[in-house]
Amino acid sequence: MPPGITTLAADAPELSAxxxxxxxxxxxxxxxxxxxxxxFYGGMVRVKxxxxxxxxxxxxxxxxxxxxxxxxxxxxxxxxxGSLIGWSSDYVGLSGIGLTQxxxxxxxxxxxxxxxxxxxxxxxxxxxxxxLADRVKFTAWALFVALWVTVVYFPVAHWVWGAxxxxxxxxxxxFAGGTAVHINAGAAALGVILVIGKxxxxxxxxxxxxxxxxxxxxxxxLWFGWFGFNAGSxxxxxxxxxxxMFVNTQxxxxxxxxxxxxxxxxxxxxxxxxxxxxxxVAGLVAITPSGGSVSPLGxxxxxxxxxxxxxxxxxxKYRFGYDDSLDVVGVHLVGGVVGSLLVGFFATGGVQSDAKxxxxxxxxxxxxxxxxxxxxxxxxxxxxxxxxxxxLDKTIGMRVTEDDEISGIxxxxxxxxxxxxxxxxxxxxxxxxxxxxxxxxxxxxxxxKVDA
Numbered sequence: 001m002p003p004g005i006t007t008l009a010a011d012a013p014e015l016s017a018x019x020x021x022x023x024x025x026x027x028x029x030x031x032x033x034x035x036x037x038x039x040f041y042g043g044m045v046r047v048k049x050x051x052x053x054x055x056x057x058x059x060x061x062x063x064x065x066x067x068x069x070x071x072x073x074x075x076x077x078x079x080x081x082g083s084l085i086g087w088s089s090d091y092v093g094l095s096g097i098g099l100t101q102x103x104x105x106x107x108x109x110x111x112x113x114x115x116x117x118x119x120x121x122x123x124x125x126x127x128x129x130x131x132l133a134d135r136v137k138f139t140a141w142a143l144f145v146a147l148w149v150t151v152v153y154f155p156v157a158h159w160v161w162g163a164x165x166x167x168x169x170x171x172x173x174x175f176a177g178g179t180a181v182h183i184n185a186g187a188a189a190l191g192v193i194l195v196i197g198k199x200x201x202x203x204x205x206x207x208x209x210x211x212x213x214x215x216x217x218x219x220x221x222l223w224f225g226w227f228g229f230n231a232g233s234x235x236x237x238x239x240x241x242x243x244x245m246f247v248n249t250q251x252x253x254x255x256x257x258x259x260x261x262x263x264x265x266x267x268x269x270x271x272x273x274x275x276x277x278x279x280x281v282a283g284l285v286a287i288t289p290s291g292g293s294v295s296p297l298g299x300x301x302x303x304x305x306x307x308x309x310x311x312x313x314x315x316x317k318y319r320f321g322y323d324d325s326l327d328v329v330g331v332h333l334v335g336g337v338v339g340s341l342l343v344g345f346f347a348t349g350g351v352q353s354d355a356k357x358x359x360x361x362x363x364x365x366x367x368x369x370x371x372x373x374x375x376x377x378x379x380x381x382x383x384x385x386x387x388x389x390x391x392l393d394k395t396i397g398m399r400v401t402e403d404d405e406i407s408g409i410x411x412x413x414x415x416x417x418x419x420x421x422x423x424x425x426x427x428x429x430x431x432x433x434x435x436x437x438x439x440x441x442x443x444x445x446x447x448x449k450v451d452a
Contacts, residue, residue: 016107029228030119040218048408050418056129080164130326131189172373176233178289186333191386198323219277248291252303256283259307282310286339292352
């Protein structure tokens with residue numbers, strides 16, 4: 001994603017209505033991804049946790065929006081300080097931004113860039129929630145989101161995309177969020193679950209998705225919204241780079257889905273809907289950092305490799321004993337690492353930049369830069385997220401009680417259930433209270449019970 005610091009130079013480009021409209025649509029598409037993620041995760045949990053899973057995504061829409069306006073945009077994209085963090089007083093409360101003030105070097109207003117980036121900030125902590133299904137207090141989760149975006153997401157976004165950020169200056173390529181979003185969220189998920197522990201019954205009780213149609217709906221919304229997530233990250237539509245990213249997003253996603261399904265068929269003997277949805281998401285994750293650097297053929301390779309490796313990775317939780325409820329580590333962390341590192345192999349040097357990967361004569365230089373970005377973000381997010389979870393767990397407590405977890409977190413935390421069948425019609429039970437008429441009783445055969 002091309003970052004910059006806003007200035008009002010005399011030779012600044014003029015506002016483009018076309019690019020502005022395009023970016024507003026992309027922002028709305030990325031916003032739709034968070035409800036899509038809620039449906040995706042909501043269908044994957046047991047019925048007693050459905051609403052809690054939905055709410056863990058939806059609450060991010062509220063908390064992160066307010067914090068972004070108050071200080072998040074300034075920390076992430078303000079004037080650089082020490083290559084680690086940004087700050088611009090004009091961005092605090094978005095109060096010092098002119099109505100038509102342009103993002104430096106681009107033809108869209110600062111307000112449009114800010115709202116587009118806001119949607120990235122919203123979905124990143126929501127991604128973490130899938131690893132914590134069934135067992136986290138909602139108040140503790142809400143507080144964790146507020147703290148996490150402040151001390152992890154906002155700084156990392158500056159490192160990767162902010163002018164002066166150390167990873168940006170190093171030359172790490174992350175077109176739309178492989179490090180800042182997916183590795184960041186996946187590493188955070190791992191850090192938190194190592195602190196809060198496993199679900200009651202992990203490895204013992206069946207914990208199957210309660211609604212695969214809901215999962216597929218969520219995956220479809222994510223796939224749809226991801227075109228805004230990826231193609232919009234070029235901040236305009238003037239030179240064809242966004243169009244290549246759009247194509248690569250579709251191609252890699254398709255390849256990853258097919259690779260995951262092939263692995264499932266060979267390993268387990270079936271093509272599953274959950275595998276199709278998970279494979280698609282794995283492809284979307286992997287192409288996010290790399291799609292602006294590779295050709296469509298490269299996108300096929302990126303998607304296929306990510307689909308295969310992520311399908312293999314989701315089983316690691318059983319081998320190593322960490323309870324990643326909905327495979328956030330296996331899909332987002334692994335997929336983000338794979339997609340980011342593959343830039344160092346498949347970058348053609350002819351799309352977003354002239355940086356070339358190993359297979360295009362670029363040697364190991366770009367791969368080394370990508371590795372630095374991957375492991376710096378992974379380590380920082382893992383450690384800080386674990387510390388945040390530990391502090392919250394030792395103070396207000398992160399987990400519901402074992403009894404509450406068994407009985408169902410929806411009732412305990414939200415006083416609701418996802419599905420209420422008490423008013424449903426049909427069946428003998430619904431007719432139980434209706435008395436039989438005298439004529440009906442008289443006409444009934446003597447040896448049969450009247451269905452009253």
